[in-house]
Amino acid sequence: MVKVTVKWNKLKYDDVEMDLEDTALTFKAQIYALTGVPIERQKIMGVKGGILKDDANLKSLGIKEGQALMLMGSADEVKEPEKKTVFMEDLTSDQVEEFASLYPPGLVNLGNTCYMNATIQCFRQVPELRDALKSHQGSAIRPVVNSGPLVEQADKITCAMRDLFGLMESTKKPSPPLIFLNTLHQAYPQFAQTSPQGGPMQQDAEECWSQLMQALSTRLRRKKDGSSSIAPSEGSSAQDIDVVTELFTGDMNTSMKNSENEAEPAAEGHDHFRKLPCHISANTNFLIDGLKEALQEPIRKQSPSLGREANYIRTSKISKLPYYLTVQFVRFYWKQDTKTKAKIVRPVEFPIVLDIYDLCTSDLQKSLQPARAAMEAAEEEKLQRERERIKAKALEDDSKGKGKEAATDSMEVTATTPVTQASTPTSYHNNTGKYELIAVLTHKGRSADSGHYVSWVKQADGKWLLFDDDKVREADVEDIKKLSGKGGGDWHMAYLCLYRSLNYDATASPTTTDAPTSSTTTTTTSS
Numbered sequence: 001m002v003k004v005t006v007k008w009n010k011l012k013y014d015d016v017e018m019d020l021e022d023t024a025l026t027f028k029a030q031i032y033a034l035t036g037v038p039i040e041r042q043k044i045m046g047v048k049g050g051i052l053k054d055d056a057n058l059k060s061l062g063i064k065e066g067q068a069l070m071l072m073g074s075a076d077e078v079k080e081p082e083k084k085t086v087f088m089e090d091l092t093s094d095q096v097e098e099f100a101s102l103y104p105p106g107l108v109n110l111g112n113t114c115y116m117n118a119t120i121q122c123f124r125q126v127p128e129l130r131d132a133l134k135s136h137q138g139s140a141i142r143p144v145v146n147s148g149p150l151v152e153q154a155d156k157i158t159c160a161m162r163d164l165f166g167l168m169e170s171t172k173k174p175s176p177p178l179i180f181l182n183t184l185h186q187a188y189p190q191f192a193q194t195s196p197q198g199g200p201m202q203q204d205a206e207e208c209w210s211q212l213m214q215a216l217s218t219r220l221r222r223k224k225d226g227s228s229s230i231a232p233s234e235g236s237s238a239q240d241i242d243v244v245t246e247l248f249t250g251d252m253n254t255s256m257k258n259s260e261n262e263a264e265p266a267a268e269g270h271d272h273f274r275k276l277p278c279h280i281s282a283n284t285n286f287l288i289d290g291l292k293e294a295l296q297e298p299i300r301k302q303s304p305s306l307g308r309e310a311n312y313i314r315t316s317k318i319s320k321l322p323y324y325l326t327v328q329f330v331r332f333y334w335k336q337d338t339k340t341k342a343k344i345v346r347p348v349e350f351p352i353v354l355d356i357y358d359l360c361t362s363d364l365q366k367s368l369q370p371a372r373a374a375m376e377a378a379e380e381e382k383l384q385r386e387r388e389r390i391k392a393k394a395l396e397d398d399s400k401g402k403g404k405e406a407a408t409d410s411m412e413v414t415a416t417t418p419v420t421q422a423s424t425p426t427s428y429h430n431n432t433g434k435y436e437l438i439a440v441l442t443h444k445g446r447s448a449d450s451g452h453y454v455s456w457v458k459q460a461d462g463k464w465l466l467f468d469d470d471k472v473r474e475a476d477v478e479d480i481k482k483l484s485g486k487g488g489g490d491w492h493m494a495y496l497c498l499y500r501s502l503n504y505d506a507t508a509s510p511t512t513t514d515a516p517t518s519s520t521t522t523t524t525t526s527s
Contacts, residue, residue: 001017001018001019001020002017002018002020002063002064002065002066002067003015003016003017003018003065003066004016004063004065004066004067004069005066005068006031006034006035006044006068006069006070006071007068007069007070007071008035008070008073011035013034013035016030016031016034017030018058018063019058020058020059020063021058021059022344022345022346023054023055023056023057023058023282023346024052024053024054024056024057024058025039025054025055025346025347026345026346026488027052027058028042028044028052028054029345029346029347029485029487029488030345030488030490031071032486032487032488033487033488033490034488035071035075036075037071037073037075038073038075039054039486041073041074042071042072042073043072043073044069044070044072045070045072046067046068046069046070047063047069049061052069103172103465103472103473103474104124104168104172104465104472105168105171105172105173105175105472106121106174106175106467106468106469106470106471106472107120107121107168107174107175107176107177107467107470108174108175108176108177108469108470109469109470110176110178110181110200111199111200112199112200112202112203113177113181113200114202114452114453114454114469115203115204115205115208116180116181116184116191116203116205116208117177117453117455117467117469118205118441118442118453118454118455118467119208119209119212119455120161120164120177120180121439121457121467122209122439122455122457122496122498123161123212124165124168124457125438125439125457125458125498126247128243128247128428129216129243129247132220132222132243133158133161133162133165133220134162134165134166136159136162136220138155138158138159138219150218151218151219153186153187153188153215154187154214154215154216154218154219155219156183156186156187157183157184157187157212157215157216157219158215158216158218158219158220160179160183160184161180161212161216163179163180164177164179164180174469174470184208187211188211190203190207191203191208201449202449202450202451204332204448205441205443205453205495205496206328206495206496209326209441210274210275213244213248213274216243216244217242217243217244217245220242220243220244221240221241221242221243222241222243244274245272246323246428247322247323247324247428248274248323248324248326249272249273249274249322250273250274250318250320250325251270251271251272251273251318251319251320252270252271252272252316252317252318252319253268253269253316253317253319253361254268254269254270254314254315254316255267255314255315255316256268256269256299256301256312256313256314257312257313257315258303258305258306258311258312259298259310259311259312259313260303260306260310261303261305261306261310263305264303264304264305270319273322274322274326275325275326275327275328275496276291276294276325276326276328276356276359277290277291277294277327277328277330278290278291278294278327278328278329278330278348279293279294280329280330280331280344280346280348281293282346284346284348285347285348285349286348286349286350287327287329287348287349287350287351287354287497288354288355288356288358290329290330290348291327291356291359292359294330295315295316295317295359296313296314297313297314298311298312298313299311299312299313299314300312317359317360317361317364318356318359318360318361318364319360319361319363319364320364321356321360321364321429321430321433322430323428323429323430323500323501324498324499324501325354325356325435325498325499325500325501326496326497326498326499327350327354327496327497327498327499328495328496329348329493329495329497330344331343331344331345331443331493331495332344332448340447340449341447341448341449342446342447342448343443343445343447343448345446345485345488345493347484347485347486348484348485348494349481349484350437350483350484350494350497351437352436352437352477352480352481353435353436353437353502354434354435354436354437354499355433355434355435356433356434356435357372357432357433357434360433365433367431368431368432368433371431371432371503371504372432372433372434372504374504375432375434375504378504428501429501430501430502430503431504432502432504434501434502435499435500435502436502437497437499438457438458438498438499438500439455439456439457439458439497439498440455440456440480440483440494440496440497441453441454441455441456441494441496441497441498442454442455442456442483442492442493442494442495443492443493443495444490444491444492444493445490454466454467454468454469454492456475456479456480456483463476464476464477464479464480466479
């Protein structure tokens with residue numbers, strides 16, 4: 001890590017950090033955050049070779065501490081807002097109350113608890129999870145009969161989340177998650193760590209997400225007939241369905257092949273997963289690339305045929321798709337020289353509609369093909385109808401003398417995902433390999449031990465909301481797309497994404513909102 005000086009027009013930026021382990025593209029994203037000059041317009045001079053190229057290896061350029069760099073390029077134009085900005089402090093108490101009632105409630109930050117608040121808001125977006133929690137009959141203060149400490153802790157977490165969700169449904173004001181936080185600290189003491197100054201330490205939101213999922217999986221059940229979950233005095237039976245497994249868990253087939261001895265038979269296996277990791281390397285630009293890299297990884301282990309450690313390639317393919325898919329961007333890693341958990345700030349673009357057909361086994365792909373083909377045919381039919389409607393309107397406008405401008409207005413047709421209201425499915429599956437984005441948990445900062453977490457959640461009406469602890473505001477799809485990381489480590493960057501299945505149902509009667517979400521599918525059902 002070195003600090004350089006960047007000169008741009010009449011401005012001068014001193015002590016700009018440059019991580020020589022990163023690529024030039026990452027540094028340019030940092031410059032964009034400082035100056036507003038888009039990456040594609042940047043010309044950075046003052047390095048070996050003249051102009052800094054996107055794929056340059058910073059370590060090989062011999063950049064020294066305090067080196068001066070020259071930036072050329074124009075920043076994005078800042079447009080005058082159409083409406084005058086009204087600040088919250090200028091509103092009356094009645095106006096503030098009315099404004100707050102428009103959105104679901106936020107959660108009060110109780111001291112570096114943004115990691116927990118952001119996780120809770122993402123979980124709350126899953127209606128099936130909310131319903132299962134409502135019917136859970138346990139008690140946060142009464143222990144489970146004939147159970148060990150792990151089951152008792154899991155039940156307390158499950159009950160505390162149920163009670164917190166209930167509190168959030170009963171008010172529009174920000175809720176203080178005091179009881180839930182205390183329960184989390186008791187069940188998992190690592191989240192109760194304090195700094196040398198005595199204050200609560202920042203924690204990893206992904207670790208919180210995974211621990212809560214594990215706790216819910218241990219205790220949250222529903223009957224096959226849809227009746228309420230088991231009471232704490234009862235044991236689980238074969239008739240009980242693990243809600244987390246039903247909604248969030250997929251299966252994988254794995255193959256471990258010795259790279260140093262082709263004669264050694266591959267070791268076949270089968271694993272469950274609740275999230276897919278997206279590995280981020282110097283060549284990772286898109287989510288699907290990182291997912292593919294994570295499913296084919298090199299490892300070292302003891303070889304029975306060679307009698308020593310050898311190199312293996314572990315290849316995984318999805319054999320069963322979850323209904324809800326969680327994706328983790330593997331952004332944090334241990335930096336040995338500084339003894340800190342550093343952050344990979346490379347931008348990685350993720351789609352609003354994710355297609356993971358290529359990550360599936362051949363057998364699963366075959367089972368997905370009929371619904372995928374029907375979905376594509378329905379989409380093409382809908383687009384054709386829309387083209388004909390626009391063409392007819394253009395001819396009508398022309399005949400009425402409205403001119404070419406009116407006749408050619410909105411001639412470009414794009415695919416949309418209609419909002420559908422389908423009945424509750426009897427089983428939760430995915431029949432297309434496609435998913436729609438419903439929540440993003442982001443991290444702002446350059447270290448796992450600092451920074452700030454927030455969540456971006458899609459509502460039932462298709463609108464997006466930003467939950468920043470107790471503050472809630474509207475967002476749009478363009479805001480979501482900016483979370484890929486092009487703003488650098490000092491802007492919100494996607495860490496966890498939650499996707500919901502896009503299933504094709506030939507019997508569904510979708511109704512489209514006035515502002516449908518742009519994507520590549522149609523005649524779909526999300527439940």
